[in-house]
Amino acid sequence: xxxxxPLGFRASGVTAGCKPSGAPDLGLLVGDPGTTAAGVFxxxxxxxxxxxxxxERLASSSPCAVLVNSGQANxxxxxxxxxxARAMTARAGEFLGLDPDRLIPxxxxxxxxxxxxxxLMQAIPAAVIALAVDGGPxxxxxxxxxxxxxxQGSADAGRFRVGGCAKGVGxxxxxLATMLAFxxxxxxxxxxxxxxxxxxxxxxxxxxxxxxxxxSTNDAVLVLASGAAGDGAVAPGHPAWDELEDAFAGVxxxxxxxxxxxxxxxxxxxxxxxxxxxxDDDARAVAKAVAGSPLVKTAVFGADxxxxxxxxxxxxxxxxxxxxxxxxxxxxARVVQRGVIPSTYFSQPSELAESARRAxxxxxxxxxxxxxNGPGRATVLGCDLTYEYVRINGEYTT
Amino acid sequence: xxxxxPLGFRASGVTAGCKPSGAPDLGLLVGDPGTTAAGVFxxxxxxxxxxxxxxERLASSSPCAVLVNSGQANxxxxxxxxxxARAMTARAGEFLGLDPDRLIPxxxxxxxxxxxxxxLMQAIPAAVIALAVDGGPxxxxxxxxxxxxxxQGSADAGRFRVGGCAKGVGxxxxxLATMLAFxxxxxxxxxxxxxxxxxxxxxxxxxxxxxxxxxSTNDAVLVLASGAAGDGAVAPGHPAWDELEDAFAGVxxxxxxxxxxxxxxxxxxxxxxxxxxxxDDDARAVAKAVAGSPLVKTAVFGADxxxxxxxxxxxxxxxxxxxxxxxxxxxxARVVQRGVIPSTYFSQPSELAESARRAxxxxxxxxxxxxxNGPGRATVLGCDLTYEYVRINGEYTT
Numbered sequence: 129x130x131x132x133x134p135l136g137f138r139a140s141g142v143t144a145g146c147k148p149s150g151a152p153d154l155g156l157l158v159g160d161p162g163t164t165a166a167g168v169f170x171x172x173x174x175x176x177x178x179x180x181x182x183x184e185r186l187a188s189s190s191p192c193a194v195l196v197n198s199g200q201a202n203x204x205x206x207x208x209x210x211x212x213a214r215a216m217t218a219r220a221g222e223f224l225g226l227d228p229d230r231l232i233p234x235x236x237x238x239x240x241x242x243x244x245x246x247x248l249m250q251a252i253p254a255a256v257i258a259l260a261v262d263g264g265p266x267x268x269x270x271x272x273x274x275x276x277x278x279x280q281g282s283a284d285a286g287r288f289r290v291g292g293c294a295k296g297v298g299x300x301x302x303x304l305a306t307m308l309a310f311x312x313x314x315x316x317x318x319x320x321x322x323x324x325x326x327x328x329x330x331x332x333x334x335x336x337x338x339x340x341x342x343x344s345t346n347d348a349v350l351v352l353a354s355g356a357a358g359d360g361a362v363a364p365g366h367p368a369w370d371e372l373e374d375a376f377a378g379v380x381x382x383x384x385x386x387x388x389x390x391x392x393x394x395x396x397x398x399x400x401x402x403x404x405x406x407x408d409d410d411a412r413a414v415a416k417a418v419a420g421s422p423l424v425k426t427a428v429f430g431a432d433x434x435x436x437x438x439x440x441x442x443x444x445x446x447x448x449x450x451x452x453x454x455x456x457x458x459x460x461a462r463v464v465q466r467g468v469i470p471s472t473y474f475s476q477p478s479e480l481a482e483s484a485r486r487a488x489x490x491x492x493x494x495x496x497x498x499x500x501n502g503p504g505r506a507t508v509l510g511c512d513l514t515y516e517y518v519r520i521n522g523e524y525t526t
Numbered sequence: 527x528x529x530x531x532p533l534g535f536r537a538s539g540v541t542a543g544c545k546p547s548g549a550p551d552l553g554l555l556v557g558d559p560g561t562t563a564a565g566v567f568x569x570x571x572x573x574x575x576x577x578x579x580x581x582e583r584l585a586s587s588s589p590c591a592v593l594v595n596s597g598q599a600n601x602x603x604x605x606x607x608x609x610x611a612r613a614m615t616a617r618a619g620e621f622l623g624l625d626p627d628r629l630i631p632x633x634x635x636x637x638x639x640x641x642x643x644x645x646l647m648q649a650i651p652a653a654v655i656a657l658a659v660d661g662g663p664x665x666x667x668x669x670x671x672x673x674x675x676x677x678q679g680s681a682d683a684g685r686f687r688v689g690g691c692a693k694g695v696g697x698x699x700x701x702l703a704t705m706l707a708f709x710x711x712x713x714x715x716x717x718x719x720x721x722x723x724x725x726x727x728x729x730x731x732x733x734x735x736x737x738x739x740x741x742s743t744n745d746a747v748l749v750l751a752s753g754a755a756g757d758g759a760v761a762p763g764h765p766a767w768d769e770l771e772d773a774f775a776g777v778x779x780x781x782x783x784x785x786x787x788x789x790x791x792x793x794x795x796x797x798x799x800x801x802x803x804x805x806d807d808d809a810r811a812v813a814k815a816v817a818g819s820p821l822v823k824t825a826v827f828g829a830d831x832x833x834x835x836x837x838x839x840x841x842x843x844x845x846x847x848x849x850x851x852x853x854x855x856x857x858x859a860r861v862v863q864r865g866v867i868p869s870t871y872f873s874q875p876s877e878l879a880e881s882a883r884r885a886x887x888x889x890x891x892x893x894x895x896x897x898x899n900g901p902g903r904a905t906v907l908g909c910d911l912t913y914e915y916v917r918i919n920g921e922y923t924t
Contacts, residue, residue, distance in 0.1 A: 174841030174849035174865065204837050204849075206866035239834020240867030298821070345838055422820070422911075423696065423919055430920030436637020439602050440743055443572030451572035451602075467572065468604035469638030513820075515913050521821055522828030 130264025133282040133291035134314035136160040136356025140258035141270025144251035146199035146237075146244045154248060155196040155270035156255040157310060158224060159354045163192035164316075165232070166323040168331045170347035177202045177209030178233035179346060181217075189229035190319070194310060194350060195220050195252075196271045198295070200243045201306075202235035203345035212243050219249055223256040234308050234348050236295065237273050268293035271308055274520065279386035285375035286368050288315040288357050294383040296347075298392040298521065306344035309334060309383055315362045315372055316355030324364070326351045329373045333380035336412075337388050337509045338420050351376070388509045393516030397492045397509060398428050405504030410447045412506035414497060417445035419510030428493050429512035433484030435463035435473065442497055455498040459487020528662025528678040531689035532712035534558040534754025538656035539668025542649035544597035544635075544642045552646060553594040553668035554653040555708060556622060557752045561590035562714075563630070564721040566729045568745035575600045575607030576631035577744060579615075587627035588717070592708060592748060593618050593650075594669045596693070598641045599704075600633040601743035610641050617647055621654040632706050634693065634744050635671050666691035669706055672918065677784035683773035684766050686713040686755050692781040694745075696790040696919065704742035707732060707781055713760045713770055714753030722762070724749045727771045731778035734810075735786050735907045736818050749774070786907045791914030795890045795907060796826050803902030808845045810904035812895060815843035817908030826891050827910040831882030833861035833871065840895055853896040857885020 132139050137159050141152045159165075167186055169179050185191050195217055202209045213233040221228035235243065258266070268278040272295050282291040296307030311330055326349065334349055355361075362368050388397055400419045405411035418424055421441035427434040438456050442449070456464035461484035463469060473480045487493060530537050537555045544551045557563075565584055567577050583589050593615055600607045611631040619626035633641065656664070666676040670693045680689040694705030709728055724747065732747055753759075760766050786795055798817045803809035816822055819839035825832040836854050840847070854862035859882035861871060871878050885891060 172838065172841040173843075173845070173847050174837050174852065201834070204834060204862060204865060204867045205869075206864075208866075208869075239832075239837060240862075241872045242869050345834075345841060422915075426916050426919035429916065432920065434637075436599070436602060436743075439572050439637060440570065443570040443743060445571075447571070449571050454572065464602060464638075466604070467602060468606075469602045471603075471606075471640050474639045513916060515916050517820075518824050518827065518911060518913050518916060521824035522830065 130268050130280040130282065130293050131157055131291045131310050131312045132261055132264035134289040134312045134354060136163065136314050136354025137312050138259040138261055139263035139267035140255050140260060141263070141266035142251050142255045142258055144244070144247040146197060146247060152266070152270035153198045154251050154255050155267040156193070156220065156259060157267055158193040158259060159352045160356050161192065163352050163354045164319045164322045165191045165350060165352045166319065166326040167348055167350040168326055170344060172345050174204065174345055176235060176346045177205055178213045178235045179348060181210060181213050182232045182234065182348060185229050185232060191230050191232045192352065193224065193226060193230060194232045194234060196234040196308065197243055197248055198271050198273050199237040200235060200241045201237045201239045201346050202243050204240045205242050208242060212245050215245065216248055216252065219252045220256065223253050232350060236271065236306060236308055236346050239345060264291065264293065271295045274298060274392065276390055279383050279390070281379040281382040283375040283378045285371040288313055288368065288372055290375040290379050292379045292383050294387055296387050297390050307334065307347050307387060309349045311351045311376060311379055313353045313372065314355065314357035315353055316360065317353035318361050318363060321363050322351055322353050325373060325376050329376040330380040333377065333384040336507060337384045338416060385509060388511050391511035392520050393514040394511035395514055396428050396512045398495060398511060399492055400495045400497065400508045400510065402497045402499065403505040404498040404500040404502055406502040407504040408506055411504040412508065413447050414442050414445045414499060415506045415508035417441045418495060418497060419508045422513055425510065425513035428488065429514045431485065431488040433458050433463065433481065433488045435469050438495060438497065439464055442499065449499045453500045457496040458484040459490065459494055461487060528666050528680065528691045529555055529689045529708050529710045530659055530662035531680040532687040532710045532752060534561065534712050534752025535710050536657040536659055537661035537665035538653050538658060539664035540649050540653045540656055542642070542645040544595060544645060550664070550668035551596045552649050552653050553665040554591070554618065554657060555665055556591040556657060557750045558754050559590065561750050561752045562717045562720045563589045563748060563750045564717065564724040565746055565748040566724055568742060570743050572602065572743055574633060574744045575603055576611045576633045577746060579608060579611050580630045580632065580746060583627050583630060589628050589630045590750065591622065591624060591628060592630045592632060594632040594706065595641055595646055596669050596671050597635040598633060598639045599635045599637045599744050600641050602638045603640050606640060610643050613643065614646055614650065617650045618654065621651050630748060632746050634669065634704060634706055637743060662689065662691065669693045672696060672790065674788055677781050677788070679777040679780040681773040681776045683769040686711055686766065686770055688773040688777050690777040690781050692785055694785050695788050705732065705745050705785060707747045709749045709774060709777055711751045711770065712753065712755035713751055714758065715751035716759050716761060719761050720749055720751050723771060723774050727774040728778040731775065731782040734905060735782045736814060783907060786909050789909035790918050791912040792909035793912055794826050794910045796893060796909060797890055798893045798895065798906045798908065800895045800897065801903040802896040802898040802900055804900040805902040806904055809902040810906065811845050812840050812843045812897060813904045813906035815839045816893060816895060817906045820911055823908065823911035826886065827912045829883065829886040831856050831861065831879060831886045833867050836893060836895070837862055840897065847897045851898045855894040856882040857888070857892055859885060
């Protein structure tokens with residue numbers, strides 16, 4: 129259903145030849161002329177050329193289309209990288225009859241390697257010709273790199289539709305990572321309200337996931353609203369607004385969960401829920417520390433319920449907490465009670481340890497950390513750290 | 527030569543039976559009565575019982591001895607954990623003829639599992655009887671957990687001697703980790719000056735290493751000065767002070783390097799040098815981000831010179847930097863020049879990439895990051911992330 133589920137969008141995915149695998153590597157998503165757009169981008173201090181150009185264009189123009197190449201990230205490529213991104217969007221604009229400033233460039237892949245400009249320029253007309261109202265899945269496949277499956281989602285919000293797709297399996301972390309996500313709707317939404325949807329409903333889902341804590345140079349989450357469903361603009365206060373916001377949040381959560389499930393080398397998902405913190409920020413810091421700890425991640429891989437490692441990670445999160453208030457559960461097993469691992473956990477046999485061990489074998493391991501009586505809460509989704517993660521990342525460019 | 531190289535110290539290591547392996551697990555280090563001591567401890571918010579007791583005793587008493595058990599960390603053990611640490615040091619004090627408050631307890635091993643009090647209490651007299659002026663190596667072995675080798679060091683400072691030993695291979699991170707380190711000297715040093723030595727000369731070496739970014743519940747670095755070499759106290763301004771400080775710093779750096787070389791699953795050491803930062807703190811943050819990045823660590827394992835990952839880690843360090851000022855070298859190969867990976871890096875064949883690839887195969891991989899023209903600099907020592915790290919930590923308690 130993907131990004132073309134809402135009316136007013138066409139998409140395509142073609143092969144320019146930038147990946148050794150010969151897989152599709154050039155995606156184009158185009159909204160009807162009235163489309164509005166907003167985006168959030170990586171916080172990395174060395175952002176890729178397309179990220180810098182995308183920020184500029186969203187600030188000064190009215191983008192309605194996205195051009196994505198996969199295989200090369202066009203990061204650390206200097207002035208040439210910006211020239212390349214400009215050239216590609218200029219050529220697509222020419223064939224689409226659009227001002228180049230209305231196209232947002234996105235790139236993903238190896239950092240530093242220049243984009244393969246010639247084959248990309250040659251493939252752009254084909255990408256324009258291939259544009260179709262059912263082209264979402266082809267677009268979703270063309271943006272992948274080391275992903276093993278495509279990630280798509282959709283939802284209905286009354287008479288409006290919301291769609292989306294995403295990519296990214298490594299360098300994935302809160303604050304966004306080597307992750308691209310595109311969400312669309314056929315509601316008419318003013319530019320300022322698209323920004324609000326992006327920041328309030330969509331971004332939090334992607335900020336609550338972590339594969340390896342590495343915030344990439346290229347992360348981008350873009351939201352486009354075509355208005356093709358007709359009627360006037362939907363805005364905060366409008367009867368349909370809340371439903372639209374919920375639909376965006378739901379699609380974003382689904383895409384984020386699909387990213388984690390396909391995390392590099394991942395065999396299990398970890399859901400870390402923290403409550404009782406002084407603030408949501410404190411809760412999020414603890415949840416990220418637990419989901420991001422290599423010792424917790426390897427324990428999840430080994431299905432080894434090691435409460436001490438969860439305790440260690442929570443205690444080292446940089447959040448002021450009273451260890452005597454700390455409760456930790458793995459599944460239903462309360463393995464830390466007021467800061468203490470019950471000594472029954474270490475008896476042989478131990479019902480408590482067995483219960484935790486069973487919970488560690490679930491596809492989605494649930495870890496709950498209560499750190500006090502405060503109102504702050506957060507949920508973060510992570511994955512395990514496996515031999516396969518080491519293999520993939522020890523052999524990526526070689 | 528270890529902790530008993532300086533005069534005025536006796537040490538021992540015996541087997542109480544707390545480790546399934548049957549390896550020595552109880553260490554005792556005792557300084558002459560006039561010994562002064564200081565320590566720095568984990569910043570983890572859930573410190574182990576012995577850490578809490580050690581802090582108390584260093585603040586209020588005059589400790590001159592250390593009792594270490596390995597196998598169980600005595601963390602997350604609640605009031606019972608504190609009782610156990612008190613009981614053990616009381617029994618050792620009884621046999622040594624020392625006030626229990628003069629003994630500093632340390633524990634390392636599995637978090638949550640109570641110490642095996644009965645065998646430990648039974649073994650304490652044997653540890654006292656075994657105390658010897660050449661007992662340092664036995665002590666150094668008794669404190670190990672998953673370490674594959676012991677870590678010892680010594681240095682001379684004029685007529686004074688400095689010795690040390692350490693343990694720790696995982697949960698090692700800046701701000702100290704599942705790491706214990708003990709340094710001794712036979713100089714006479716006033717308590718306040720021992721604190722200064724600890725904080726200025728010793729702690730920085732241990733804060734500049736990272737295995738997995740996990741700051742443990744039990745980290746402790748203790749410095750003891752026996753005064754047994756005779757003469758008056760050495761203090762700042764004294765002709766021997768600078769030499770003594772340098773000797774401590776040298777032993778600390780040696781122990782820290784030994785910890786990293788034995789990092790869990792490590793096959794290579796990574797030395798990250800950062801300069802040109804606005805401050806040393808900024809430089810340290812970037813160096814830690816690079817040395818701690820799982821993508822850099824797996825690249826080092828694969829001997830794969832992936833400049834984009836170093837750039838990504840530097841950019842995501844949370845430090846305000848201008849990517850156009852960024853220079854990165856792997857060995858002698860300048861793989862990022864003013865923010866750009868030279869396109870020659872990606873040509874086939876590439877002399878630049880080959881030079882970087884050779885440097886990645888060294889036992890100690892040197893990565894240099896220049897981030898501007900500021901005076902700030904820092905060096906951090908890390909290690910690679912390997913299949914073996916995943917194996918060790920996926921199977922630790924099972």
